[in-house]
Every structure is written in structure tokens, then in C-alpha cells.
Amino acid sequence: MPHTDSRPASTIAFGARALTVEDVVALSQCKVQAALSSDTAFLNRIQRGADFLDRLLREDGTVYGVTTGYGDSCTVTVPPELVAELPHHLYTYHGCGLGALFSPEQTRAILAARLCSLSQGYSGVSVALLRQIEALLRHDLLPLIPSEGSVGASGDLTPLSYLAAVLCGEREVWRDGRQIPAAQALADAGMTPLRLRPKEGLAIMNGTAVMTALACLAYDRAQYLCRLATRITAMASFTLDGNAHHFDATLFSVKPHPGQQQVAGWLQSDLPCGQPHRNEKRLQDRYSVRCAPHVIGVLADALPWLRSSIENELNSANDNPLIDPDGERVLHGGHFYGGHIAFAMDSMKNAVANIADLLDRQMALMVDNRYNNGLPSNLSGASGPRAAINHGLKALQISASAWTAEALKLTMPASVFSRSTECHNQDKVSMGTIAARDCLRVLELTEQVVAALLITVRQGVWLRGQVQKAGDTPLSDLPGGRLAAMQDALVRDIAVVDEDRMLEPDLRLLLQRIRSQAWNLYD
The missing domain is CATH 1.20.200.10 (Fumarase/aspartase (Central domain))
Structure with missing residues (x-):
């Protein structure tokens, strides 16, 4: 499906209302377009969560996965100067999926499911992150996600690491049926690779988006x-x-x-x-x-x-x-x-x-x-x-x-x-x-x-x-x-x-x- 032309006329606004099964199916089939709600109250709520997390870090608060290691490594304290690197390590070491790649239809559904969850306003992510996922759907830039490697808790970590990496301009995507580097695809679409904020790697990956989309x-x-x-x-x-x-x-x-x-x-x-x-x-x-x-x-x-x-x-x-x-x-x-x-x-x-x-x-x-x-x-x-x-x-x-x-x-x-x-x-x-x-x-x-x-x-x-x-x-x-x-x-x-x-x-x-x-x- 082309990523620029023949876009559907109708849109589904994430953050405006609850999504249905039919919404996800329509998005997966490119029958509707994804859009982030422009409602001021919604955007302010997302921003308040990110601002609170920033203030907590400035006050030397301890937040799992932000100032600590992940999983069993939660007892490991991350030095303040390395906190910014932690989200990128998370998606890097989880890049170990195998098996057949999810189809374009399945991948669009996965992006929609993750964007819907993050739009609830309880994940501490920035509006910029939500817009980046919205842009992937809008331009039909689909991360190549191996289907095997998730045990379904702590979320779909390994498959969703491929989404996190693509948001940052790493790994590869499908575009117009061809496999190309994510960095090239983002540049061609006028998108700038993200530098993930503290907690954002965990927010992208530590959830049930893959199983829910399927x-x-x-x-x-x-x-x-x-x-x-x-x-x-x-x-x-x-x-x-x-x-x-x-x-x-x-x-x-x-x-x-x-x-x-x-x-x-x-x-x-x-x-x-x-x-x-x-x-x-x-x-x-x-x-x-x-x-x-x-x-x-x-x-x-x-x-x-x-x-x-x-x-x-x-x-x-x-x-x-x-x-x-x-x-x-x-x-x-x-x-x-x-x-x-x-x-x-x-x-x-x-x-x-x-x-x-x-x-x-x-x-x-x-x-x-x-x-x-x-x-x-x-x-x-x-x-x-x-x-x-x-x-x-x-x-x-x-x-x-x-x-x-x-x-x-x-x-x-x-x-x-x-x-x-x-x-x-x-x-x-x-x-x-x-x-x-x-x-x-x-x-x-x-x-x-x-x-x-x-x-x-x-x-x-x-x-x-x-x-x-x-x-x-x-x-x-x-x-x-x-x-x-x-x-x-x-x-x-x-x-x-x-x-x-x-x-x-x-x-x-x-x-x-x-x-x-x-x-x-x-x-």
C-alpha cells in the first residue's frame, strides 16, 4: 500500500474515544487514517505525565526502569549521567526475535494497539512519541517485527523492541512492499528519529499491544x-x-x-x-x-x-x-x-x-x-x-x-x-x-x-x-x-x-x- 497517495478520507482520532475491534481492523487494512486527537485537555494530560516524571528525576526520585535496571535488575541503580541511555539499551538487547515477520496488516494493528494504550495518559511519555507512532501509520512505514520471542509478560517486549528501534531510526521497515532501512524511510517522510526520554522505551515495549492487535x-x-x-x-x-x-x-x-x-x-x-x-x-x-x-x-x-x-x-x-x-x-x-x-x-x-x-x-x-x-x-x-x-x-x-x-x-x-x-x-x-x-x-x-x-x-x-x-x-x-x-x-x-x-x-x-x-x- 503506498505510503503517500490514496489515503483514506476518514480518520480515527487516538485519545478522543475508546477504540473498537472494527477500528483496529479498518486501520490495519488502510481503510481509515490514524490521527492523534488535537483536544487540548488530552494533550495537556499527556504532557502532565511527562512533566511529572521529569520533576521526579530532578528531585532524585527512584523510578523502576528509569533510574534502575530492568526486571530482576531493578535493584541496580543507574548513574544519573547514564539514565538517558537506558531506554536505547532496552530495545537494543531485546532485538532477538525470530520466526516469520508479522504481515503489514498485522503490523499496522500492532502500531494502532500500542498508540491506543499510550494515549490513555498513564505512561509518562511525550506527545512527540505519540506523534511519531501516528506518523508511522500515516506514512505506512511498518517495522519489520519477528513474530516469535514473547511470553506475554512482561508484555510483548521483544517484538515491540522493533517498533521502539524504528522510532529512533534503527532497524528496517516495509515501505511500498519493499524492505528499507528505517533511517532512510524516516528521512524520506520528513521525520526525525527520536531520542527516547526516560521511561519511553519501557512504555513502548512493556505492554500487550502485539497479542491484543492479533x-x-x-x-x-x-x-x-x-x-x-x-x-x-x-x-x-x-x-x-x-x-x-x-x-x-x-x-x-x-x-x-x-x-x-x-x-x-x-x-x-x-x-x-x-x-x-x-x-x-x-x-x-x-x-x-x-x-x-x-x-x-x-x-x-x-x-x-x-x-x-x-x-x-x-x-x-x-x-x-x-x-x-x-x-x-x-x-x-x-x-x-x-x-x-x-x-x-x-x-x-x-x-x-x-x-x-x-x-x-x-x-x-x-x-x-x-x-x-x-x-x-x-x-x-x-x-x-x-x-x-x-x-x-x-x-x-x-x-x-x-x-x-x-x-x-x-x-x-x-x-x-x-x-x-x-x-x-x-x-x-x-x-x-x-x-x-x-x-x-x-x-x-x-x-x-x-x-x-x-x-x-x-x-x-x-x-x-x-x-x-x-x-x-x-x-x-x-x-x-x-x-x-x-x-x-x-x-x-x-x-x-x-x-x-x-x-x-x-x-x-x-x-x-x-x-x-x-x-x-x-x-
Whole structure:
């Protein structure tokens, strides 16, 4: 994305109001522009915190991480003449991350999350520091941040050290898709590298911005997945000539989990639940169809409290120590601890992986002619002599099963693997960033299963129509028009599999559609 042209017209003002998940997602996708609030009261509050810290230093006050070493080294007093160098040492020695780099989208979200936290006014940083992060977002200069190396307390120290270094003109950034030295990027944008004030290195790094940013992106994907899995279930039920009465409103009124009821309601709007049940239909469909609201509904019911935890963390002051500009106190605590995000991400990946498993089971029914109510084996569209050499969706079902298994394997909670680190100072840590990375991987794998299911239901709906036509049975109008519209959208992207072909290009196209949330579902 260019760092100078085609800027979004609308802005999100940091310091003006609480941010939402949607704000972070929009910033990550360059759909809105970041701006620091110009409100005088807000700017004065930030300045009061920095001024109080300056006065404390002049009066020879002792402040952790300002006049002392870090972590277990808090008992080491830093000579006054070296205090100014301490923040730069902090980001320097934490430059030991490894693993894949965070994507541009993820990096923008990380910058937004850190700027939001520092804008709470309890970190003792200067307005100039906030403006420098704002400028990185505005010019789309994105620090190259390795994804591995954080235990989630004392905050995301190692990954956020790459942000601190870039603010000071060190290390490298992405600009217009190219990797260039930070010093060059700042100069080209008319920015001056910072010389961090006391406490500012700690304020940038000692927080939960990375895990929280990833959690915002995960939430957005999980919310869409919930709806898309419901639509796929409706199309799977149609493909299997299933019993729509499993989603009856009265049935779900007596087990009133709101999210579960919502999923059942969506299915009611997609399927002919009000029509009389045909005697020739199976009285009770198998669990992966009949119990779909009970599986997808777990995620639907979890989303409100997941949002609450994520947005609470996003809009919190989560470094240490905190500087109270009103009471003029230094508050030493542990707000860098990412336990709530860790629990949210461990929980989300469990619910998401269960949806992958549900869809995988639906696919297994649809491709098996023992269970798909009269459709061809592997949903092959081939006929005549060529049917003998065509295998339809046989391999696709194997791949979907592999992706499902890998997603399920990753559901072990990361938060229970706390380690004692840093000379037993950080002896209980959250693992929140690992949990968030795991959750994103589970979402990625589940979206691959979803792509496979979209091919499957597109093929299955078409074949069910062929069977009904051959039997002189009127083709159902994919009730309510919703399923017909979805089928039409899939038909535009995916050709019928009437002759074996390589399906990877179709899968990759569908993944683009899923991740761009191309289909408008259940308004």
C-alpha cells in the first residue's frame, strides 16, 4: 500500500474515544487514517505525565526502569549521567526475535494497539512519541517485527523492541512492499528519529499491544466465519435433502442460548422450516447437520465476551510502572500481563476448530453415496463411460480432513504453558502472544476447510438439482432466495467439477473471497 497517495478520507482520532475491534481492523487494512486527537485537555494530560516524571528525576526520585535496571535488575541503580541511555539499551538487547515477520496488516494493528494504550495518559511519555507512532501509520512505514520471542509478560517486549528501534531510526521497515532501512524511510517522510526520554522505551515495549492487535484481527475473522459456516450448513442440508425442521424456532426457544438461537434463526431464514415434513425424508439428520447450531452457537455466544475482553485490553494502560499525572504518583504493578487475551485466544481457537471439525464431518457425508441421499460418489459430475476415471472431490475431502486435524491439534491452551524467565522475576507469564498466533493459525486452517466446503456445497446443490430434474421432482427454489444468491455467487467463481481438475486455484480464489468477506451474510 503506498505510503503517500490514496489515503483514506476518514480518520480515527487516538485519545478522543475508546477504540473498537472494527477500528483496529479498518486501520490495519488502510481503510481509515490514524490521527492523534488535537483536544487540548488530552494533550495537556499527556504532557502532565511527562512533566511529572521529569520533576521526579530532578528531585532524585527512584523510578523502576528509569533510574534502575530492568526486571530482576531493578535493584541496580543507574548513574544519573547514564539514565538517558537506558531506554536505547532496552530495545537494543531485546532485538532477538525470530520466526516469520508479522504481515503489514498485522503490523499496522500492532502500531494502532500500542498508540491506543499510550494515549490513555498513564505512561509518562511525550506527545512527540505519540506523534511519531501516528506518523508511522500515516506514512505506512511498518517495522519489520519477528513474530516469535514473547511470553506475554512482561508484555510483548521483544517484538515491540522493533517498533521502539524504528522510532529512533534503527532497524528496517516495509515501505511500498519493499524492505528499507528505517533511517532512510524516516528521512524520506520528513521525520526525525527520536531520542527516547526516560521511561519511553519501557512504555513502548512493556505492554500487550502485539497479542491484543492479533486478537482484534482474529475476532474479525471468527465473527465472519460464524456466519459463513451457518450458510454452508444450510447448503449442506439442502445438498443432503435434509430435514429443515431441526432448526424450528419453538425447538430452540426451550434451550435459549442467544448465539445458538441466532444461528438456528439464520438457518430458519435459509431453509423451508415451515413446510410440512416429507415422509420419505430421514426423520433425524446426523449430528453434523442437526446439531450445527449447537456447535456454531458456542462461538456465536462467546463473541460478546471475547469482544469485551479484547476491547478492554485495547483501551487500557498496560505498561509498568504507570504514571498518574493527576495524583502525581508512580504505580508499580503488572498490567503488562496478558492473561485475558491469552484466555480469549485459547477459547476462540477451541470454538473455531470445532467448526472446522463440524464442516469436515458435513463434507464426509456429502461425498459418500451411502449417506448423501442419492448423489454420486465423491459428488463427481462425470457421467457415461468417463465416470469410471473421474474421482470428483475425493482428494479435496482428504485435504480438508488434514487441515481439520491440524487445527484440532493446535487447540491445546497456550496459557497453561507458563515458564519462569528472566532470573525468576518473570516467573508466571501469560503466553498470550503465542495463544493469539495459534488462534490465527487455527483460523487460517479453518478457512481452508471452509474453502473446500464451498466447492463441495456448490457442487452438491447443482447435483441435487440434477437428481430432482431427472426424477421429475420440482427443483426447490433454494428457499428465501438466500441460498440461490449464494449459489449464484459461487457459480460465478467455481465451475462444476464434471471432469477431474486441479482445485488449488479454486481454493485460493475462495480464500481471497473469505478473507475479504466478499459475501454479505445475514443482514
